[in-house]
Amino acid sequence: MxxxxxxxxxxxxxxxxxxxxxxxxxxxxxxxxxxxxxxxxxxxxxxxxxxxxxxxxxxxxxxxxxxxxxxxxxxxxxxxxxxxxxxxxxxxxxxxxxxxxxxxxxxxxxxxxxxxxxxxxxxxxxxxxxxxxxxxxxxxxxxxxxxxxxxxxxxxxxxxxxxxxxxxxDYDELNAVAAAIRDVQRRVDTPCSELNTVTYVEEVRALVERLDDPTVSIKVIQGEELKEQGFGGIYGVGKAAEFPPALVILSRVPENADKTLALVGKGIVYDSGGLSLKPTSGMVGMKGDMGGSAAVLGAFEAIVATKAAPETAVHALLCLAENAIDGKSFKNDDILHMYSGKTVEINNTDAEGRLVLADGVAYATQHLNPDVVIDMATLTGAQLITTGIIHAGIVTDSEEVETTVLKSGKATGDLVFPMLYAPEILKSQFDSPVADMKNSVKDRMNAQSSCAAHFVQAHLAKDYKGAWLHVDIAGPAEAASRGTGFGAALLYEFAKQF
Ligand SMILES: [Zn+2]
Incomplete structure (x- = not known):
């Protein structure tokens, strides 16, 4: 019953x-x-x-x-x-x-x-x-x-x-953040037959209506518009699916905002692996590969509902695509032209999350002028080996941001732990003979969760002066085949503390 x-x-x-x-x-x-x-x-x-x-x-x-x-x-x-x-x-x-x-x-x-x-x-x-x-x-x-x-x-x-x-x-705050966490759980638990890239966008629009806040706005770039505007990552990954890929940009900009936070979430509504097809055992549960975007959306929901961080402009970018198989699928050896201007040679179509995130952080750092940009994703199985099933793995270029997010984790129970930050020694993992980089590492035994993070980092705007934080939630996003709601409270708390 x-x-x-x-x-x-x-x-x-x-x-x-x-x-x-x-x-x-x-x-x-x-x-x-x-x-x-x-x-x-x-x-x-x-x-x-x-x-x-x-x-x-x-x-x-x-x-x-x-x-x-x-x-x-x-x-x-x-x-x-x-x-x-x-x-x-x-x-x-x-x-x-x-x-x-x-x-x-x-x-x-x-x-x-x-x-x-x-x-x-x-x-x-x-x-x-x-x-x-x-x-x-x-x-x-x-x-x-x-x-x-x-x-x-x-x-x-x-x-x-x-x-x-x-x-x-503060019961009001608890009720608001808990409601956002439960929304994240519901979205993560919903299969792709119900939550595809089109119904997901509809749900976000309905949420914006429900929040009914004049400082909130939404912009959606969808399907062929992505191709025309140069989002080669999101478009390339999502173009083969029944429903078109989309980049959703939610903004909460208070009148007296004096700093800016951009949150970017991986929203792969289903990850078959693409032509680098996953085995059945690895594919079951991949409805949850949009957990990063759900967490970013949940944090945005809670921030708006409680009017938290009133001096901070908050942008939530959801990079939505289904990694499906079809005659139109992107292929290994293809070269994608990314929003950052860089070219990426595909050597593993199952390393698709970093491709959509790369376009998301490129857009955020080129157009939104953030002080901190955070990307969050169920990105690598190796994260579980590095920091376990309770703690998300983080990679950041800023010690101050690292301290703040560690504190945010301890305050909310969305725990995190730092992974190696060393782009200068890890970037050669992506060397390509024909493009600026490949999308998957040469050596899987060489800090591959950090490598995945550095792939995303390589697409920040060249003149970007702010800080960057990457949160890999592959482990903590789910437990016993159910969404845990991980990430929403962490980002909410970070927005209040940074
Ligand atoms: Zn994948």
Missing amino acids: PVTTHVKFGAFLAETPADLSAAALIGAKGTVQLAELPAVTASSVFAAVDANATAPLHLAEEHGSAPASVTVWATHDDKLIPVAFSQFAKETSRHMAIVRTDSVRDVANKVVPAKGNALLVVRVESAAQAYAAGLAVARNWPLYSRKTGAESTERTVYVDFVVADESAV
Whole structure:
């Protein structure tokens, strides 16, 4: 039975929602079963939990073994509902978030039942931890489903926090950023039969209408227009598909903007590999190869919704194409004439993401005058080897940007870690006898995720003076065949901090 879950953050401990089927309290290991628990239970729904209710936890503590989870029953609105108590991991070392977002997500998923309205209370040390923990919780219960069966139902998971240092949680911001993350998940989970390059553009236009902000504008360059205007990368990759490729440029330009941020996302709505065809095992899941563009769009959505970074002009560029097979497909040995003016000899049609990104960053740095340009993409399998499945790999020419994005990751749970920046020794990987460069490396055992980044960097405008950041999200964009919504909160936070 398809259940659509809404996630709402608010002061629900002060004002308990009616019609709850369950409640749960989670906190870092060692915090839930301490003396604070009765204080939490004394408010709202937990008021019904009498002293006996906490006994199992205290009992377990006395006997020296903390249980993973304990459920008691409490009266709420004249009916008995289960109230679960559980704990998430506490250790957070140097390269992890300010709270264990991975564990928070897992534990929240376990204690909240799959159906019915529920109240989830998360015990944290600070409002900053509440923010990261809240965004982790929101990634459970993704929206996309085409399961059939009995009547579909809707339910709401209400989330509130007990904050130890009593700093104030910004519920509005949490709701806006969480909604953007869930939109990213939905777009990543949607197959190409529904989300192609045309319906994607329609969805972006509908979002712009919904945001209804006079400082927001949209420009779409599509199909043959791309060819005429010199976007050889996006056009070359996407020209064989049933639906035409597109470059979408969203802009939010406040009147008093004094700096500019350009976000460029890879939007390959399906990646068959092209004529360098992927094997079946490598092709399954390639509906998600537009995750970079979805994250960029999600960040834009959240920035506009919360009116964040009011002194910053923000541009979001979505490079949309399907890497399909047809008589018109671009081929190995073809030479593409890129928007940057450079020529690229194709030696692997499956290294297509960097081609569309190259046109995106070239446009951004030639026309939008950014202080920082960021490209984000599910780009290389090698990223997983370099920085793992939780941390995105970053490459940047600016130490200051690197520091800021590391901080943004720790604050949001969209974690990142730096990869090698050394264009002078890696650029020879792309040497071509007949063009300015090839699109795929000579030696796959030589920092190939950084090489892919340097390929994109080579297409920045020659006179570009700003900073550049590349974020490879091949690993963290998905987990267990579902979109994680990775990247939207990271870029949102970066826009606020840079
Ligand atoms: Zn590919």
